[in-house]
Amino acid sequence: MKILKLLLLLVVLGIAAATTVIYSGIVNVAADEPHSDLVYWLLEETRETSIKKAAEDIEVPDLVDPELLLSGGVDYNFMCASCHLKPGQKESDMSVGLYPAPPNLTISAESHEGHEHGDDAQKARKNFWVIKHGIKASGMPAWGKTHDDKRIWAMVAFINRLPTLTPEQYQIITAIE
Structure with a gap:
């Protein structure tokens, strides 16, 4: 009792x-006042664990198709670059104003401090899941509400190649004819 x-x-x-x-x-x-270290850690760990768990069974298609790269590049330029940047860009009004700050996808994943990185397939699954479902209270929209899986995989294919692109290559790939 x-x-x-x-x-x-x-x-x-x-x-x-x-x-x-x-x-x-x-x-x-x-958004212009950071969380305490403890709150930030709790939120980051929760987010990373949730995404990893949700994405673990996603099948990754062949992402080296040049058509995927081209179509994903156009979408990235219009939908993602203002937050996640273009090659040669260090920041934007959006990337500076968002908290937590969106990752700079133009640099290799290994350069992002404090994040655990797995193999390419695991990164692709996680990127697909985040693009499709978004992340609550982060500014990351759920593009799966308006884009089919093929289009989302094209963005994943482009993001995989993005850190290797020069600003000139980026401009060519993302140009609309």
């Missing part, structure tokens, strides 16, 4: 604490 009363007390205290935090306004949600 004592354990039940203790559990009930803990639940009531937890609800009271959560209610206080929610309705007091003490949590700063401004």
Whole structure:
């Protein structure tokens, strides 16, 4: 009986604490103020684990088809470059203003500090899942609501090649004829 009363007390205290935090306004949600290290770590770990788990069974098609690269490049230029940048670009108004900051996809994945990276297929699955489903409260839209899987895989194929492109190559590949 004592354990039940203790559990009930803990639940009531937890609800009271959560209610206080929610309705007091003490949590700063401004995008120009970073989270504490602990909150940032919790959010990053939760996001990475969730994406890895959700994407683990996705089958990766052959992503070396030049047609995928071309069609994915056009979509990337219009839908992604303002946040995830173009070759030779260090920042944009969008990349600076978003928090958490979107990854710069023009540099190799190994250059992104603090992120675990697996094999190419794992990265492709994760990129596909993120592009298709988006990420809540991050500014990353769910393109799967308006784009079919083939079009999303084309963007994944382009993102795979993006770190190797010069600004001139990028301009040629993303130009619309």
